[in-house]
Amino acid sequence: MSKIVLAGINSQYVHLNLAVRYLKKYVEANSDxxxxxxxxxxxxxxFNIIKDIYELNPDKIIFSTYIWNKxxxxxxxxxxxxxxxxxxxxxxxxxxxxxxxxxxxxxxxxDALLLGEGEKVILNFLTKKDKxxxxxxxxxxxxIIFNGIEPIIENLDIVPFPYEDWELEDRTKIFYYESxxxxxxxxxxxxxxxxxxxxxxxxxxxxKDLKRFLDSPxxxxxxxxxxxxxxxxxxxxxxxxxLENYREGITFHFxxxxxxxxxxxxxxxxxxxxxxxxxxxxxxxxxxxxxxxxKRNNILDKLAHNVRRISRNIHLHLDLIAGLPYETYDIxxxxxxxxxxxxxxxxxxxxxxxxxxxxxYDEVEKYQYKYYSKPPYEVFSNEFIxxxxxxxxxxxxxxxxxxxxxxxxxxxxDFVIKNNFxxxxxxxxxxADYYDKKGYLKISHKEVALFNILYxxxxxxxxxxxxxxxxxxxxxxxxxxxxxxxxxxxxxxxxSELHNQLIKDSEFKSVRxxxxxxxxxxxxxxxxxNKRENINIFFNYKTKKHEIIFK
Numbered sequence: 001m002s003k004i005v006l007a008g009i010n011s012q013y014v015h016l017n018l019a020v021r022y023l024k025k026y027v028e029a030n031s032d033x034x035x036x037x038x039x040x041x042x043x044x045x046x047f048n049i050i051k052d053i054y055e056l057n058p059d060k061i062i063f064s065t066y067i068w069n070k071x072x073x074x075x076x077x078x079x080x081x082x083x084x085x086x087x088x089x090x091x092x093x094x095x096x097x098x099x100x101x102x103x104x105x106x107x108x109x110x111d112a113l114l115l116g117e118g119e120k121v122i123l124n125f126l127t128k129k130d131k132x133x134x135x136x137x138x139x140x141x142x143x144i145i146f147n148g149i150e151p152i153i154e155n156l157d158i159v160p161f162p163y164e165d166w167e168l169e170d171r172t173k174i175f176y177y178e179s180x181x182x183x184x185x186x187x188x189x190x191x192x193x194x195x196x197x198x199x200x201x202x203x204x205x206x207x208k209d210l211k212r213f214l215d216s217p218x219x220x221x222x223x224x225x226x227x228x229x230x231x232x233x234x235x236x237x238x239x240x241x242x243l244e245n246y247r248e249g250i251t252f253h254f255x256x257x258x259x260x261x262x263x264x265x266x267x268x269x270x271x272x273x274x275x276x277x278x279x280x281x282x283x284x285x286x287x288x289x290x291x292x293x294x295k296r297n298n299i300l301d302k303l304a305h306n307v308r309r310i311s312r313n314i315h316l317h318l319d320l321i322a323g324l325p326y327e328t329y330d331i332x333x334x335x336x337x338x339x340x341x342x343x344x345x346x347x348x349x350x351x352x353x354x355x356x357x358x359x360x361y362d363e364v365e366k367y368q369y370k371y372y373s374k375p376p377y378e379v380f381s382n383e384f385i386x387x388x389x390x391x392x393x394x395x396x397x398x399x400x401x402x403x404x405x406x407x408x409x410x411x412x413x414d415f416v417i418k419n420n421f422x423x424x425x426x427x428x429x430x431x432a433d434y435y436d437k438k439g440y441l442k443i444s445h446k447e448v449a450l451f452n453i454l455y456x457x458x459x460x461x462x463x464x465x466x467x468x469x470x471x472x473x474x475x476x477x478x479x480x481x482x483x484x485x486x487x488x489x490x491x492x493x494x495x496s497e498l499h500n501q502l503i504k505d506s507e508f509k510s511v512r513x514x515x516x517x518x519x520x521x522x523x524x525x526x527x528x529x530n531k532r533e534n535i536n537i538f539f540n541y542k543t544k545k546h547e548i549i550f551k
Contacts, residue, residue: 002059004033004126009049009076010041011068018176018224019064019093019118021162026119029160031127042072050080058087062114062122065093067353070375074107081109090125092118094191095375098356100137104144113137116149117181119159124150156181156201161209168216175213175221179206179238183226186295188359189321189352192226203234207241214247222253229256229265236268243272251315253278258306259299266309278315280348281307286335289326294360300338307342316344322393323352323379325367329389333425340424346405349397351390352379395432395441396425402450403431408480411527412454412472420463431457448487451477455489471525478519478539479546493522495536498549502538517542520549 006024008017017039024035038056040049053061053076061080063073077089092114096103100113114121116135124133135150153159163175180200183192201209213221229235242252258281261269269277285291286300307316318339322332339347354361354369354377364371368383381387403409413427421427434457435441445453451473458469474490477483486492503514519539526533528548536549 003057004035005053005056005058005061006035006037007053007061007063008037008039009063009069009072010039013041013043014172014174015041016163016167016173016175017064018162018178022159023062023118023122025160025162026158027123027126030123033126042069046072046075046079049076050083053080054083058084060088060090060126062090062092065091065095067095067355067375067377070095077107077109088112090114092122094355094357100146101144104137104139111139115146117152119153121150152181152197152199154199156199157205159201161212163212168212168218171217171219173218175218176224177209177213177221178224179228180225180230184230185227186359188294188363189324189355190226191355191358198230200231200234203237206238210238210242211245214242214245214250217249219249220251220253223255226255227257228254229260232262232265236265239268239272239277242276246273246276248273251275251278253280255280255282257281258310259297259303261306261310266306269310269314270312272313274313275315278317279310280317280319281344282319283335283339284319284321285324285327285332286338287324287327287331290324290331293325304338304342307344311343316342317346317348318342318344319348319350321350321352323382323385323390325363325382326384328384329386329392332385332393333423336425336428337423340404345407347400349393349400351394353377354379392429392432395436396428398441399428399432399435402445403428403454408447408450409454409473409476410479412469412476415469415472415527416454416458416463419465419469430461434461447480448477448485452487452489455487468525471523472527474521475523475527475537478521478537482517482519482541494520495522498536499538502547502549506540508542 006020008020010017017037020037020039024037027033027035036056036058038053038061040052063077065073073091077091080087081089088111089109090112091110096113097115100115104110104113112125114125114135115137121133121135125136132147133150134148137144137146139145162177168175178201180198182198183190184198185192254277256279258279282296283298283303284294284296286298291298307318310316320335320339327335336347336349352360354364354371356377363369370380370382370387372378372380379390381390403413417424417427421430431454435453438453440453455470455473458466463469470489477487477490499515499518499520500511502520503511503518506514506518508514508517518541521537521539523535523537524532526535526548538547538549540546
């Protein structure tokens with residue numbers, strides 16, 4: 001029996017490849033074949049991957065190919081064929097499905113491609129001796145042959161649960177799960193818009209699968225359903241099941257359309273324990289012309305109302321895309337400020353990628369797009385926004401990650417914006433320009449350096465109420481954890497006697513343990529009431545609670 005290896009090359013170490021697990025389980029459930037999974041990430045060196053695969057000594061190796069790993073896999077395949085000339089190399093996934101004739105012509109090292117939904121295609125490819133399975137592109141007598149697309153699976157319940165029991169013991173990895181396939185929407189930039197047929201796993205099957213996750217110690221499960229909340233009866237039943245079987249320490253991540261929640265759904269979500277659910281909401285743009293061009297319809301008042309209702313206990317990620325049609329640099333500011341003012345935990349600022357097979361890819365000339373010719377096909381410019389302006393947004397994205405998405409400057413950031421800038425965008429634009437001029441964008445920074453740079457930015461730009469700003473900055477710095485060092489701007493003023501008494505009154509085993517796990521600091525401004533008054537704040541890093549002591 002030939003040795004078959006499925007290779008999943010992920011974007012990060014913490015990710016698990018869902019596709020290769022589904023393929024392995026489906027083949028093994030429907031044949032006598034055994035498949036081995038080889039999994040790594042794009043940060044691994046090519047030579048190490050070639051060495052690993054060589055040592056596995058496969059007869060067939062099948063790569064799962066995506067936008068983040070295509071160039072990497074192409075390089076691996078070219079070199080792998082030199083050391084394993086007789087191994088059969090097969091590729092599947094969205095990045096080899098579009099214009100497959102050209103890809104095969106340019107890659108003689110590749111023996112076959114698997115196109116379309118993978119489970120039935122890979123099973124037939126591996127079990128049919130003549131290779132003439134639907135969904136397979138192969139070489140025969142110097143010709144490239146394709147027999148047509150394999151019909152999609154209608155009953156998804158025949159696809160086995162993807163994970164092994166031992167895998168579910170891993171507390172460090174991000175697990176992925178699907179309860180449906182397909183998407184009914186037609187967003188012009190998205191590959192999911194190609195398959196408008198939405199298919200669902202049965203609710204009994206989904207509940208059975210989710211119980212396995214709930215009974216395990218995993219910490220994060222991400223649903224990959226393109227829009228989870230399409231059918232209210234269905235998604236509410238799943239959410240109620242998760243609430244009835246609540247387990248502390250696990251978070252469920254869903255991609256949702258927040259426009260379509262009604263009051264009953266919002267009332268339910270207010271009962272969900274904080275941190276149990278995490279929502280990703282694609283806003284992308286609030287510009288009316290842009291929304292029409294990309295076939296999205298945000299009802300802005302309703303979206304804002306719904307987001308604010310659920311933000312009390314649901315961890316929110318809101319998405320924006322720069323480089324969309326009709327959105328100039330100045331118009332994009334409006335989209336950014338709208339999302340920022342909704343105060344999600346994370347703002348994901350992405351940049352348009354022209355994916356082959358999408359409507360947006362076919363509109364390159366219409367909007368005068370210039371874009372990177374290799375994956376990830378990111379946009380350089382269009383008729384509405386220049387390359388220089390997108391570079392400025394790239395720099396701003398880094399500031400957003402430093403000073404907002406990190407949640408390390410929670411109080412300081414708000415103070416700086418409210419007291420010195422007309423809009424949130426104006427602040428992030430200004431500090432991005434500061435980083436650029438100082439050369440700070442080209443180097444990585446430790447945590448304390450981000451605080452120091454923000455302080456210097458404030459001073460050098462002569463922003464108002466420096467003394468109050470320092471109090472906010474000091475609080476955010478001390479809230480992170482026991483300081484290893486005190487920056488020059490943080491003038492510490494401790495009451496040691498009070499600190500010792502507070503330690504004794506707390507549940508520390510000893511004064512020594514208390515000093516290791518707490519801090520006391522005097523503030524001359526109460527950042528919570530916005531009043532000039534002297535207070536002490538006791539930071540208990542063990543309980544992660546911070547107590548205000550008036551003295």
